[in-house]
Amino acid sequence: MENLTLAEKGKKRVDFDRKEMPVLSQIKEEWAEEKPLEGKKVSCCLHITTETAVLMETLIAGGAEVRLCPSNPLSTQDDVVAYLNDIGITTYGKRGDSEEEFYQNIIKCLEIKPQVMIDDGCDMTTYYLNEIEEDFPGFIGVCEETTTGIIRLRAMENDGALPFAAVDVNGSQIKHLFDNYYGTGQSTITGLMAATNRMIAGTDFVVVGYGFCGEGVARDAAGLNARVHVVDAEPVKSLRACMDGFNALDMDEAAEIGDIFVTATGNKHVIDGEHLAKMKDGAILANSGHFNVEINLDWLSDNAVTSETVNENVMKYELEDGRELYVLAEGRLVNLCAGQGHPASVMDMSFAGQALSARWLFDNQGELTNKVYQVPTEIDNEVASIKLSSKGMKYQQLTEAQIDYLNSWEEGT
Numbered sequence: 001m002e003n004l005t006l007a008e009k010g011k012k013r014v015d016f017d018r019k020e021m022p023v024l025s026q027i028k029e030e031w032a033e034e035k036p037l038e039g040k041k042v043s044c045c046l047h048i049t050t051e052t053a054v055l056m057e058t059l060i061a062g063g064a065e066v067r068l069c070p071s072n073p074l075s076t077q078d079d080v081v082a083y084l085n086d087i088g089i090t091t092y093g094k095r096g097d098s099e100e101e102f103y104q105n106i107i108k109c110l111e112i113k114p115q116v117m118i119d120d121g122c123d124m125t126t127y128y129l130n131e132i133e134e135d136f137p138g139f140i141g142v143c144e145e146t147t148t149g150i151i152r153l154r155a156m157e158n159d160g161a162l163p164f165a166a167v168d169v170n171g172s173q174i175k176h177l178f179d180n181y182y183g184t185g186q187s188t189i190t191g192l193m194a195a196t197n198r199m200i201a202g203t204d205f206v207v208v209g210y211g212f213c214g215e216g217v218a219r220d221a222a223g224l225n226a227r228v229h230v231v232d233a234e235p236v237k238s239l240r241a242c243m244d245g246f247n248a249l250d251m252d253e254a255a256e257i258g259d260i261f262v263t264a265t266g267n268k269h270v271i272d273g274e275h276l277a278k279m280k281d282g283a284i285l286a287n288s289g290h291f292n293v294e295i296n297l298d299w300l301s302d303n304a305v306t307s308e309t310v311n312e313n314v315m316k317y318e319l320e321d322g323r324e325l326y327v328l329a330e331g332r333l334v335n336l337c338a339g340q341g342h343p344a345s346v347m348d349m350s351f352a353g354q355a356l357s358a359r360w361l362f363d364n365q366g367e368l369t370n371k372v373y374q375v376p377t378e379i380d381n382e383v384a385s386i387k388l389s390s391k392g393m394k395y396q397q398l399t400e401a402q403i404d405y406l407n408s409w410e411e412g413t
């Protein structure tokens with residue numbers, strides 16, 4: 001690929017991944033005929049990857065005016081930015097943007113005064129709410145991609161501070177059961193391996209957070225023959241980890257055991273100074289939760305006698321007693337910042353959910369109140385059916401008699 005321009009390189013990679021995205025491709029084809037988003041404006045704040053490019057093409061095919069900026073300063077794929085701008089889809093950002101540039105990109109994206117936002121982690125949403133004084137004319141609401149963003153939106157809803165409708169795309173079955181579980185599982189391991197090329201087999205591998213993402217990471221680490229240990233803050237999740245064959249423990253104990261640590265909690269400082277202080281020499285730390293707050297990096301900076309980059313995406317911190325700890329991708333999402341992010345096949349479903357949810361907001365404009373909505377079941381079923389048939393598989397259709405039976409209470413023993 002040496003003689004290609006950045007945009008040509010991006011195009012080749014997007015074309016390659018589009019093959020794995022039959023659901024979004026079908027929606028794009030249908031929308032190109034129907035134009036359901038004609039004259040509508042959508043601003044998107046998402047990780048800029050090949051799959052995001054296919055979502056943007058779909059929204060454009062539907063007739064929308066679209067702008068895109070990154071939802072994380074380290075996950076941006078510059079060739080995809082070049083490709084999208086080359087085909088006329090206004091896209092901002094570059095890998096390694098400063099915090100100031102990150103917010104400048106959001107501001108530029110919002111200049112079109114969208115009616116709908118598609119957000120990942122809620123940074124665009126909170127910027128609109130806190131920093132922009134006017135209400136955009138005809139603003140309807142936001143579709144949110146990830147667990148962390150939904151936590152923020154629900155907190156706003158509970159405080160009566162949510163001034164528009166929001167769709168919990170993360171909560172849809174076609175998203176969290178596949179993207180968080182299989183997608184984060186596989187891509188976290190590949191991101192970790194890309195950054196370190198370390199052997200996973202035979203290591204003591206600590207997963208912090210046994211939600212949908214953590215379960216996937218634990219499953220895939222175990223698949224590579226690691227001894228997996230799980231730390232979770234809920235007894236039920238910890239018991240599940242135990243029944244799944246893993247060692248459930250708390251962070252104090254795990255800190256002394258682990259060779260590799262992956263956090264996926266959506267919470268702050270789940271690996272804190274007191275844990276870092278007793279880790280083994282050579283321990284590797286990575287995060288797959290949305291923000292770079294899960295590992296207390298300030299403690300490391302304050303307590304390290306030296307720190308240096310030893311490999312792309314690997315920062316070594318040397319502590320006073322000579323122990324060395326390695327942090328991957330500055331504690332940001334390791335799968336996206338040190339790897340290529342989720343496989344296209346799984347993003348096909350998440351982004352089909354985003355496209356259909358954005359349309360649902362437009363179609364239901366006027367009937368919506370200021371709350372967080374679940375993705376309608378019909379969208380889950382539509383996406384899953386197309387995906388299943390693209391794999392040449394089927395599901396069982398119920399007979400009328402069976403539907404009646406399942407809805408009745410009279411029949412018993």
Ligand SMILES: NC(=O)c1ccc[n+]([C@@H]2O[C@H](COP(=O)([O-])OP(=O)(O)OC[C@H]3O[C@@H](n4cnc5c(N)ncnc54)[C@H](O)[C@@H]3O)[C@@H](O)[C@H]2O)c1
Nearest residue numbers: 146147148209211212213232233264265266267288289290
């Ligand atoms: N890397 C990615 O590409 C990707 C993809 C999807 C979601 N995410 C992000 O990953 C994070 C987790 O998402 P999820 O869907 O698994 O959430 P989840 O709510 O299903 O699971 C989070 C788990 O963390 C546990 N937890 C909270 N505080 C903890 C602590 N101090 N110690 C140990 N465990 C603790 C909770 O009990 C819960 O079981 C979120 O920030 C989400 O936005 C990342």
